[in-house]
Amino acid sequence: MEERNETLVTDFVLTGLTERLELQVPLFLVFLIVYLITMVGNLGLIALIWKDPHLHMPMYLFLSSLAFADACTSSSxxxxxxxxxxxxxxxxxxxxxxAQFYFFCSSATTECFLLLVMAYDRYVAICNPLLYPVVMSNKLCTQFIVVTYLIGVMNSAIHVGLLTRLTFCRSNIIHYFYCEIVQLFTISCTDPTINMLVVFICSIFIQAFTLANIIVSYTRVLFSILRKKSEKGRHKAFSTCSAHLLSVSLFYGNLFLIYIRPGSGPAEDKEKLYSLFYTIIIPLLNPFIYSLRNKEVLGALRRLIRK
Structure with missing residues (x-):
């Protein structure tokens, strides 16, 4: 048996966004404000939806679940x-x-499938409005939400389970601001080929599958909107879908740049920027994207303020 004198690493060092000391305090203040706004925005949106009976509809139940996933992503x-x-x-x-990667991966996977069921919800509401109350029942909505979170938990459990087979002895420095899985592969003493293959397959399946179905749903929605004779009806349908499409574009654009695009080695500044936008900025923007373009949410907020 070959003896190995290498010491196994049990602690890592995160290099963070920058090593310039003069930027640490300003960046702390900026991201502290961003985090506080993110949590107030997402948790406030959840509270508003659950408190106002007018918003107890499938669309807003999905939106509150998305806000919770965003809050978890940012908090991880x-x-x-x-x-x-x-x-x-x-x-x-x-x-x-x-643990950090587990919660991050779980909430990110959940968000992929929540965006998918939200697209399906808009498809049924616009293309089959008479059947909408029957098809999108509260029971089905609850089942959709539970399944999305179960998929998120299972996907992250698979990756963390495979991470336990790796050993780390060469370096304990992670060139990132959080425990990003690909960066862990680069400092592993164990061959991470299996792990990388599973990450690639899961990323392709989850992201490509959900995005393809979202595109199909909104293509049908677009044709249905264009067939509407009422200008008011077209405007209302476009306004309810535009926020979702903007959120989908921001979310999937960054995901594909991070996990589908091949790459290894120390992270470059632009890769950190993609991850920063995805993990921190998108959870900040989502509650405002959905709220400011939604008359029902704004109406509920005004009713709450008057009370």
Whole structure:
């Protein structure tokens, strides 16, 4: 048996967004404000939807679930990043690293399938409005939401389970601001080919499958809208779909750049920028994208303020 004198790594060091000391405090303040706005926006949207009976509809139940997933995505990354801005010790243990990736991956996968069921909801509402109350029952909506979260939990469990087969002995430095799975592969002493293959297959299946079905749904929605004779009806249908399409474009554009585009080695600045936009900026934007273009949500907010 060949003896190995290498010491196994049990703690990692995150390099963060930048190593320039003069930028640490300004970046901390900026991202602290962003995180607070993100949590207030998403949790406030959830509270508003659940408090107002006028919003107890499938579309808004899905929206509240999406807001919760966004809050989880941001919370899995931002608090640790904020601590690292003010700390000279940027260590994170192996267990904490795996846990961070688990919650991040789970919420990100859930969001993919939530965007899909939201597209299906808009398809039924616009293309088959008379059947909408029957097809999109509260029971079916609940089942959709439960299934999306189960898929997210299962997908992240698969990747974290495979991560446990890896050993780390060459380096403990992760050139990222959170425990990103591909960066863990680059410092692994164990051959990560199987892990990389599973990540690629799961990413292709989840992202391509959900995006393809979203495109099909909205293509049918578009043709249905164009056939409407009423200008008011077309405007209302476009306004309810435009926010969702903007959110889908931002979300999937960054996901494909991060996980579908091949790459290895230390992360470049542009790769960190893609991840930063996906993990922090999109959860910040989503509640405002959906709220500011939605008369029902704005009406519920005004009713709440009057009370």
């Amino acid at each position: 990354v931002t608090p640790k990043m904020l601590v690292d801005f003010l700390s000279t010790d940027r260590e994170i243990s192996l267990i904490q690293c795996f």
